[in-house]
Amino acid sequence: MTIRVQQEDFDVxxxxxxxxxxxxxxxxxAVFVGLVRDMAGDSAISAMTLEHYPAMxxxxxxxxxxxxxxxxxxxxxxxxxxxxxxxxxxxxxxxxTCSAHRQAAFEACExxxxxxxxxxxxxxLEETEAxxxxxxxxxxxxxxxxxxxxxxxxxxx
Amino acid sequence: MxxxxxxxxxxxxxxxxxxxxxxxxxxxxxxxxxxxxxxGPGFADALADRRAIRVAVNxxxxxxxxxxxxxxxxxxxxxxxxx
Numbered sequence: 352m353t354i355r356v357q358q359e360d361f362d363v364x365x366x367x368x369x370x371x372x373x374x375x376x377x378x379x380x381a382v383f384v385g386l387v388r389d390m391a392g393d394s395a396i397s398a399m400t401l402e403h404y405p406a407m408x409x410x411x412x413x414x415x416x417x418x419x420x421x422x423x424x425x426x427x428x429x430x431x432x433x434x435x436x437x438x439x440x441x442x443x444x445x446x447x448t449c450s451a452h453r454q455a456a457f458e459a460c461e462x463x464x465x466x467x468x469x470x471x472x473x474x475x476l477e478e479t480e481a482x483x484x485x486x487x488x489x490x491x492x493x494x495x496x497x498x499x500x501x502x503x504x505x506x507x508x
Numbered sequence: 509m510x511x512x513x514x515x516x517x518x519x520x521x522x523x524x525x526x527x528x529x530x531x532x533x534x535x536x537x538x539x540x541x542x543x544x545x546x547x548g549p550g551f552a553d554a555l556a557d558r559r560a561i562r563v564a565v566n567x568x569x570x571x572x573x574x575x576x577x578x579x580x581x582x583x584x585x586x587x588x589x590x591x
Binding site: 385401402403404406407410411432443444464467468469470471472473474475476485486487488489492 | 514515567590
């Protein structure tokens, strides 16, 4: 498993090639890539700056990834999250999960994104025409994360 | 004890980090927040809505009743918005 928090952009294709190289037990790879949008509600956004708490970010992402690996049979996984100033269209985050079969890869990828969004200490400051504004946390993200609290993928087995 | 402030908590308190020695009697997260609130208008404003504040002690999420000790790194921040 790999976790990277970085300012620079990443190449999704190259990352996936590196992640799966030499491991032929992997039959499915699920990937999520988050991009900066140019609108928030009714406001146009010219850029956003992602602030984070480096020591805790690393720790939380490691805990989240370990949780995913306990719940699903993953061969490997990757989380990349950028910080600093980003413009619309730029990549913010990438999560990739690799497993023998697609279901574990899909579910683990969704789980990692849902928990990352509510637990990893990042904050977005959006630049709009009205000035810079900190983004408010969304209840829908809390609900998405809460789905996984009770759900045990192995309960039915 | 080292305190860290992020996002709008940094803006409102006017600082990113500081070293503090809270008075005797400040032994929990909730007691620390109450003490901080009394340190000036910036802190009172920043800490007015406790539901909007998350606290991490030594890089792990903490609840109001959790202990804080000298030497701890305590971070105050709003709900996270990454991803």
